[in-house]
Amino acid sequence: MKILIKTLVVTVVISLMPIVISELAPEYDGFNLEAAEETKKKKTRKRVKLPSKKAQKLLQTVQPFLEEEMWAEAIEMLAVIGTDPKFTETDRARMHWYFGYIYFAQEKYDLAIIEYEKLLRSEGSDFKLKNQARFSLAQLAFIKEDYRSSIKYLLAWIEEEDEPSSQGYSLIATAYFQLEDFRNAKTFIETAIELAESRDIPIKVVDEETGEEVETGETKKAVARENDYLLKIAVYSELKKRS
Structure with missing residues (x-):
């Protein structure tokens, strides 16, 4: 039985990474507007915040680099959002999401945690983005064997998710x-x-x-x-x- 449990836990840990890597980063060519309308119908009290047009163009440019796992180039391009005052708080929340995504994929777990926590504190992030961050934080906590934190984030994620x-x-x-x-x-x-x-x-x-x-x-x-x-x-x- 001990061997079985060890195998199960190892399998769970290994399975967490592909969840993040295979998750397509948000697209911005009309997709989010439609998603926002659908979400508004489901969650009338919660508003989806869309990035600015300037940020949408940048994120579309970054997308191929993410798909090719060209992480350094993607980070360099995204970093502009954090320094250019023309970008909004919502844009910066998206930047933190992408940074978290990239660091998770690189197995830089501590850096990924920092970015997702920044996203949760950001006034520019909406409920949907925050809940994605909670699930990622739960995965990261599990990988780091911080099981109580993993449970905490997952329970919060379930609370906000329409269909967990x-x-x-x-x-x-x-x-x-x-x-x-x-x-x-x-x-x-x-x-x-x-x-x-x-x-x-x-x-x-x-x-x-x-x-x-x-x-x-x-x-x-x-x-x-x-x-x-x-x-x-x-x-x-x-x-x-x-x-």
């Missing part, structure tokens, strides 16, 4: 397991699995003519990740020992 993912609950469960708080671990891993299994996913088949997958129009229930089921087994095993 099962992955967030799973990470909380894993953090509680590391703290040997198995009752809370049980609660959160069961929630994670329940959320994952409640999703409907489209059934796809291979088109004989094109060879491509196409949706049939029917759906099936999703399943949770294998690690979630393994963690549930481990939690129940620990609780049984203590009963």
Whole structure:
């Protein structure tokens, strides 16, 4: 069982980096305006803050450097936002988000934490950007084995998220397991699995003519990740020992 748990924790830590690296940085060619309108419908009391047109152009220019992982060049370009008074506080909040993203991808965790914390304190950041930062801070805290901080950030993230993912609950469960708080671990891993299994996913088949997958129009229930089921087994095993 100890080997199983060690494997689970290592797997969780390894899985955190691709979440950040594969996350596309925000685009600004009309995307945010549409997103802002959708968000306003969902969260009428919260306003999405858009970067200035000057910042949008700069961020569009930076995008290819991020995709090619040309981190030094991206940082140099983004740093202008922090020194040029023509940029707004909202622009600078975006800069902190990007810096956090870059440092996380470079495994410079302490620097990433500093940038995300600056974003949370910034008056120019909106609820959506702040919540992205909270999730990233939770990931970083977990990697640094600061499990209580990871839980704190994730609970705040859940509070602000319209539809929290099962992955967030799973990470909380894993953090509680590391703290040997198995009752809370049980609660959160069961929630994670329940959320994952409640999703409907489209059934796809291979088109004989094109060879491509196409949706049939029917759906099936999703399943949770294998690690979630393994963690549930481990939690129940620990609780049984203590009963």
